[in-house]
Amino acid sequence: MKFDRAGNYTSVLRPPKPRNHVCWTPTVTIDSPTITETRVTDLPRLYATLTKARLSTLVVITTGVGFVMASGDQIDWIKLLWTVIGTMACALSANALNQVFETHRDKLMERTRGRPTPSGALSTRHAFVFAVLIGYAGLLLLALLVNLAAAGLALLTILLYLLGYTPLKPVSTLNTIVGAIVGGIPPLIGWVAVQNELSVPAFVLGGLLFVWQLPHFLSLAWLYRDQYAGAGFRMLPVVKGGDHLTAEVTLLTTLLLIPLGLAATMSGMSGIIYAIVSLLLGLAFSWYSLRFFMRRDRPTARSTFLFSLLYLPVLLAAMVADRSIVSQEGPISVDMNPGAIIQEHPDDE
Numbered sequence: 409m410k411f412d413r414a415g416n417y418t419s420v421l422r423p424p425k426p427r428n429h430v431c432w433t434p435t436v437t438i439d440s441p442t443i444t445e446t447r448v449t450d451l452p453r454l455y456a457t458l459t460k461a462r463l464s465t466l467v468v469i470t471t472g473v474g475f476v477m478a479s480g481d482q483i484d485w486i487k488l489l490w491t492v493i494g495t496m497a498c499a500l501s502a503n504a505l506n507q508v509f510e511t512h513r514d515k516l517m518e519r520t521r522g523r524p525t526p527s528g529a530l531s532t533r534h535a536f537v538f539a540v541l542i543g544y545a546g547l548l549l550l551a552l553l554v555n556l557a558a559a560g561l562a563l564l565t566i567l568l569y570l571l572g573y574t575p576l577k578p579v580s581t582l583n584t585i586v587g588a589i590v591g592g593i594p595p596l597i598g599w600v601a602v603q604n605e606l607s608v609p610a611f612v613l614g615g616l617l618f619v620w621q622l623p624h625f626l627s628l629a630w631l632y633r634d635q636y637a638g639a640g641f642r643m644l645p646v647v648k649g650g651d652h653l654t655a656e657v658t659l660l661t662t663l664l665l666i667p668l669g670l671a672a673t674m675s676g677m678s679g680i681i682y683a684i685v686s687l688l689l690g691l692a693f694s695w696y697s698l699r700f701f702m703r704r705d706r707p708t709a710r711s712t713f714l715f716s717l718l719y720l721p722v723l724l725a726a727m728v729a730d731r732s733i734v735s736q737e738g739p740i741s742v743d744m745n746p747g748a749i750i751q752e753h754p755d756d757e
Contacts, residue, residue: 454524458507458535459500459542466720467499467594468492470617473724474598477613477677477731484602490553491601495594497546498562502569502590504539508532509574516639519632550597557600565593581644584625592618609675616668616723622661623697624716626654630709655701658712662697665719666690672727682730686723693719 455461475488507514507525511532514520524530543566551559569590576583592614599610626644629636633645645654669686672678696715700708 450529454530455538458504458524458530458538460503460507461500464496464499464503467591468496469721469724471495471594471598473728474595474610474613475601476598476728477595477609478599478602487554487601490549491558491598494546494550494554494558495562495597497542497549498566499594501539501543501546502566504535505543505566505570506574508535508539509570510577513578513639513641517632517635519635520639550601554601555604557604558597561593561597561600565590565597568593577641577643579642581642581647581650583642584622584629584644587625588618588621591621609672609677612668612671612675612677616665616672617720619661619664619668620716620720623658623693623712624720626658626661627700627709627713627716630654630704631706631713651704655697655704659694659697659701662690662693665693669723676732678727679730679732682726685726685730689719689723 472488472492475491476483507523511525514523514526520526525532525535547559547563550562568586572586573583573590576586595613595617596606596610599613600606629643630645630651633643633650636643637646644650644657647653666687669690670683672686673680673683693712693715696708696712700712702708
């Protein structure tokens with residue numbers, strides 16, 4: 409320390425600031441998720457977000473449609489209930505496990521960093537155990553109360569999602585194809601729950617779900633391409649030339665939905681009213697995709713994505729409302745046994 413001539417104390421380490429002088433002090437801000445204390449009452453909300461409950465509801469709807477379309481004159485409502493609950497549990501499990509495995513990447517995306525595991529609201533250990541338990545319960549329910557074929561397809565869905573789709577996301581754009589295959593299986597679960605085999609109408613229904621997911625997801629991925637790139641996810645809009653290619657694939661797949669939708673009538677699942685609705689929906693969807701292809705901007709990408717959300721439920725509702733009775737043995741059927749053979753219906757001889 410030292411004293412000035414007036415006898416006032418002045419610190420050597422902290423000299424007095426001159427008047428009328430602005431002192432700027434640099435600061436560093438660390439952006440990290442805020443970990444809050446989780447209460448028991450928060451768990452239902454956190455579990456719903458962890459398992460993507462609203463998205464899983466769509467899976468349940470397609471499973472139910474497959475069940476109803478495969479049913480004859482009378483629908484076994486109790487069996488439908490068990491099929492829906494079991495499939496729902498498996499879908500919730502797959503979504504939760506996917507979030508557990510992608511926690512570190514979800515922290516890098518603004519759209520996903522608020523999810524339960526990236527935000528720290530649920531530990532990855534807690535989420536993993538919860539996901540395994542509900543997945544096990546769903547498979548057990550399907551195996552015991554529905555049939556082994558339905559349980560096998562549900563298990564295949566989980567394995568493809570976790571061992572195919574999830575690890576491919578940072579590696580290859582083929583992850584979208586694998587994800588679409590996973591999304592096309594739920595209606596097949598509903599179908600085999602009734603008939604214990606897969607026939608041509610079942611593959612038409614699964615094909616519709618498979619193709620629909622491509623324009624649905626690609627338009628969404630185009631909107632969030634910067635965030636996907638920042639998190640290291642290799643989506644089609646992120647790769648070189650992907651901006652144009654994404655719009656092109658979106659248009660081509662929506663055009664493909666038109667003949668696929670009409671194939672449901674040709675296979676004997678639905679009538680002419682459904683065919684008209686399917687054609688109109690396909691043309692409208694293609695129009696939105698064409699605008700996206702020509703402009704490639706956020707408004708057209710968003711409108712394409714939003715119309716995809718309208719397309720599927722309206723199409724499925726029309727299919728169920730105008731359904732035809734599918735016999736236990738269609739014109740061509742594939743037995744779920746390993747030694748399956750193509751069988752011809754006696755009426756076709």
